[in-house]
Amino acid sequence: MAKVRTRFAPSPTGFMHLGGLRTALYAYLYAKHNGGDFILRIEDTDQQRFVEGAVDLIYSSLRESGLIYDEGPDIGGDYGPYVQSERKEIYKKYAEKLIELGGAYYCFCSKERLESLTDENGNRKYDKHCLHLSKEEVERRLAAGEPYVIRQNIPTEGVSSYEDMIYGTINVDYSELEDNILIKSDGMPTYNFANVIDDHLMGITHVIRGTEYLSSTPKYNLMYDAFGWERPKYIHLPTIMKDATRKLSKRYGDANFDDFVKKGYLKEAIINYVALLGWAPKNNIEKMTLSEMVDLFSLDGISRSPSIFDEVKLRWLNGEYIRELSDEEFYEVARPYLEQSKVNGLYDLKKIAKLLHGRTEVLGEIPEKIDWLASMEKYDLSLFDNKKNKTNAAVAKELLPRIRKYAEEVPSFDNDSLYEYISGKCAEEGIKAGAIFWVMRIAITGQGVTPGGATEMASLLGREETLKRIDFSLSLLEE
C-alpha cells in the first residue's frame, strides 16, 4: 500500500482556530500512526480574507503544539510550492484541460444576469447558459478580453456515491449540485478546484477535513474521475460546537489557540483536550501525550455527532498537567503571571509559586489569587467565625496576643518551625491548635481563603510583617 499522506490546508484569515487545530491534529495523528507524512498547505486564494501575519501564526501554532509537518511552505518538500497563490499557473493549465475533457466551461455571465436567476424563495442555480456558447463565440470573447470565469460542468441527472471512512456511504443527486466556479475572474481558483488539483498533485491519500465538505465532495469526485485520477480516501470530521446550537467560531473570540495560551492553559493540555472532542481512545485513557495519541489513534474512535467544547473540563485537564510539573517547572511557567501581580517585588515569588502550584488550574488566575497580599485592608470580622474550631471575633481578640507572642518567640520563621512551635505550645498550654491556626490565618491575611495555612502564610510574610498584621487585626478587634 502506498505511503499515507495527509494534509492540513488552512486559510490564513486570522488566528489558529481550535476547530482547525483539531483537524490538523487528526490529520497529523492519522499520518503518523500509519507511518506516513503530514503536509501543510496554505490556501490563500481569497485575497479579500487574507490577513497579514496569519501564515506565521499557522506555522507557530502548529510548531508549538507539536504538530510537526514533513512538508510545507517554510520547510519545502518535493511537491511545492505549498502556497496556493503561487500555483496559479498550475490551476490554469488543469482548468483548460478540464474544459477539453468536457468537465468545465467558460462563463461570461454578468453579476446582474446571475442575480436575475434568483427564484421567489431566494434560491439561485446557474442555468448552464454559457455551456451552450459555440466554440467560436468563446474564442472571440476571450480574444476580446471579456472577463470570464470557469465553471464546473455537472451532470443534470444521476447519483454520485462515495465512501466516507467515518460516515459511510454518501449519496447525492447531481441535480442538487450547481455548476460552481472553478476559476474566478481574477484568475484565482476557488477552493472547489484548488483542493482537488493540489491534493492529487501532492499525492494526498487521505483527505481529512470538516463535515462542511461532506455533501460537496461528489463535485470533487467528478473532477478526479474526469481527469482519470484515483479518488482519495475521505475522512470527514464532526464540528466542534460552542453550545448546542452555535458552532465554535472566531466570532465569539474565545476559540483561538492563542487566546487559551494567553489565559494560562498549557499547550499540551489544549492539544490533549481538543483531541478528546470527537475521538476517544480504546483504552479509555484521557490524559495523553502527543506520541501516546499517535499510538492510540484510530478512526473507529471518531464520533459522528458534533461535540460541545467544555472549558470546565479543559480547566481540569490543565490542572492535571500543572500538578504534574515540578515546583521548578511550575515556577517557570507561572513567572509571567506572578510578575504581573501586585506582590511582585514584595515577597519571594518562588515561595508563592510553591504554595500556588497545587492550587492552580489556569495560570492566568494567579494574580487575582495573590494580589490581596500586597496590602492589609480592613476586613469583615465575621471571618473569625468558625464553628468547628469554635472561634469568632471575641475569641480571636482573646487568642491574638498569645499568637503574637508565639510569633515573637519562635526561633526560626520558616513554615516547619512555625508549625511545630505553635502546635507544641498549644499542646503544652491545653489550647486547641485548630482555633489558634484559624485565628492566626485570618488575622494575618484578612482573607477567608488563602493559598496556604496560617504558618505558610506567616512564613511567606516574614516575622516583621506578620507582627505588623497581627497588631493591625488587634486594633480592628478593639473597635
Place this chain on the structure above:
RNA sequence: GGCCUCAUGGUCAAGCGGUUAAGACGUUGCCCUCUCACGGCAAAAUCAGCGGUUCGAUUCCGCUUGGGGCUACCA
C-alpha cells in the same frame, strides 16, 4: 425551502441484539485537613419520541421531533 448528516446523564463519552448502561468533567453529600485546593468514598440515566423486525432491542429498519452542515467569483 431542498439536499447531506447526527441523536446514550448538564458536558465529553464507552457500548456495536441478552450488561446492575463503563469511565471522565461538573454537581451534591461524607472523609482527610492549620482555610482553600489536592486526595479518598458515595449519590444521581427507564439510552429524544413513536412504530416495526426479533424469543429479546440503547444496539437493526422506518417515521416524527430536535441539532449541525451545504445550498457564494468563502473556504
